[in-house]
Amino acid sequence: MNEIALLQEHGPDSAPATESVLNSARHRLLTEIADASGEPRQRWAGLHRQHGFRRARVLAMTVIAASALFVFSVVVGGVISAEQSRDRTPTAVTLVAFQMPVFPLALDPVPAGLTAPFFDLDGRFLAGYRATDGESGVNLIVYDRRPDPRETTRPVSVHGQRGELWEDRSQNGPTHVSVMWEWEPGQWAQVTGRGRFSTEAAVLALADTVVERPQEVPLQVRLAPVGWEVFAFKDDRILTLKDENSDATMNVHLAERPQPDLLGNIMGAQEVSTVQVDGREAHLVRADEIWFLQVPLPDGSVFNLQAPLFMTADQVVAIGEQVTVER
Amino acid sequence: MLIQQSLLVAERFGPLFDRHASAVHRYLARRIGSDADDLLAETFLIAFRRRATYRKLHVNVRPWLFGIATNVLRRHARQEKRRYRALARVPVDPGGEAYATDDALGRLDAQSLRRDLAAALAVLKRGDRDVLLLSAWAELSYNEIAAVLDIPVGTVRSRLNRARRVTRAALSITITSEERA
Known part of the structure; x- marks a missing residue:
């Protein structure tokens, strides 16, 4: 065993970074990034959370x-x-x-206190409705194939179709309640509520208001290679x-x-x-x-x-x- | 690509933290202990501010970040040395776990080996130590070390040879004394 290998295996070591250490350093970096761009920090944080999404071709x-x-x-x-x-x-x-691409669905009516949707496409197509309280919101998501099944779901009825309902409860973060159904053959829709929309009754009521209404995303490119x-x-x-x-x-x-x-x-x-x-x-x-x-x-x-x-x-x-x- | 994009959209720098923060922290922590918690943020802040200069180095992001971390550590060189000296003074527990390898060093027990490696690191020149630990703990190639420390590859080789020689010598003393005992 040479010196390099000995250092790797038996050299001085220290405890790995804890989650709080990483969060603190990440927060300082995001603050700097937000200051550099002149954008609200919450927006950066929102984008940061999305990095974990699967980058699938669309x-x-x-x-x-x-x-x-x-x-x-x-x-x-x-x-x-x-x-x-x-x-x-x-x-x-x-x-x-x-x-x-045109987002095919919409909430009608949009619940009071929610903004017009923003759109996000990264392996799935999402219309996000944010609430002014900063905590509540609704995501309407479409998939072109059935997403991987959840471990624990409960059968429900949505638009006369069999749907699945589940809850994501993180330790410190907000609870999300979601319902998903096949809105047309091979096309799946999901409604996820958080904050005041994170109840089974609220999510099912929202799902019932989903209508087919194509919506163009606000940034358009009409010429491409x-x-x-x-x-x-x-x-x-x-x-x-x-x-x-x-x-x-x-x-x-x-x-x-x-x-x-x-x-x-x-x-x-x-x-x-x-x-x-x-x-x-x-x-x-x-x-x-x-x-x-x-x-x-x-x-x-x-x-x-x-x-x-x-x-x-x-x-x-x-x-x-x-x-x-x-x- | 993310760094290039981050020049236009600053937020694109964010994923680099999630990809590399744990590895950079471990490198810092092995060298300086708990103060690595603060130096981790400092490393990424400096990287973000200097991202426009990244491409000139012609290395991947990971070695680039380790290079910045190494430069950050230079302002804490005394503290780093103190840490190695303190670790070198830790008494060996006679009941410490033994480990086996095929060579002579296998006869040393892990605790005394860790102590002697710390002693060797404490006496190395700063530049030699940087090269040795970028090679051992960050696992950078000669070319990557040369790029991130802005020194010729030949200098990397000579520093690494010298650092390994000093380390080997420190371990040889231990081997000799163990064999005599």
Whole structure:
């Protein structure tokens, strides 16, 4: 056994980090992150909790979309699509019309005191209704296949269908009560209530108010490379599209304010140019590995489009022209 | 990727904490004890503030974080040495658990070995100790250590050789005395 192995096995050691130590350090980091972004801390914490979700591809979610993903082909700048294979970086791109997934269900009526829903797509499609008290809320979730079965559920009836009801009770956190049913063949819906909605009666009453009503997510991209799909959509603010044949991704992110120093803050930034996007003066940064397009919105906020360098500048601007934000 | 994204969306840095915090804490705790609790947060705060410089190192996130943790520890070098000296003075329990290996060191019992390793770490030069422990406890390669400490790979090799020699010597003394007894 050499010195390295001896140190590993028998060198000085110490107690592992406790949960409270990790929580404390995480809190300090999240505070710094929130300060850096100017966003409320609660929002970061909410996103943090979502990291544990399974990052599944959401191709099947296209079933939920109101119509076919690709309607017509638009070749930008005369670039011809190259053959692509998995794990191989595309060398040229064809842009086509793109339709974002549409959330198919809604609560009607929305209970008093709940906000309009935000949407989140990451292996499952979620509409979240937050309450002004900060504790209560309702999540309406759809799945394109039956989720893994729970250990302990109770049969209930929802919309005349057999459903399952269960309770998630964490030691220190809030209790969640959920009900799930097959709302149409192969499509599953779930209602989860917390706070004042975390009772069996409240959740079943909410489930009875679920109606089919397609809802568009507020951040829309209507042009994308052919063969790309929605990989994730976070909290109405962050959209990631991914090439189904490679690891290439494209991100659109809503930010409260513009980056003041694009050259200084974007990793590997080489040059910044001014471009027109839908009649607005925008900034296009060429960095070592990405294009970064920052486009102002009428309310003073911006959207940032991050795209791979194998796209042309014209294509990035063309995609930027087809980004819309409903507030 | 997350670091790059975090330059645009700061919150994307958050998952890095959950992925690496326990490992970074263990490395810090082995070197400095309970004060690792505070240094863990400091390490990640510094990493977040310096994330724009990450890509220049051409290493993965994990070694990058261990490099930052090592630099944080430098401000606590005296404290670290005191910890090793204290551990080296811990008396050996005669009834301590013995362990067996195929070589001569197998004759030492675990307690006295831990004490002697601590004594060896206490006498190492700071730079040599950093390289040795980044190799042993953080399991970084020579190239990764060179990148995160900003020193040539040749220097990593020479420091590691020297640190191992000193450690081996400290253990040899124990072996000799054990064999005489």
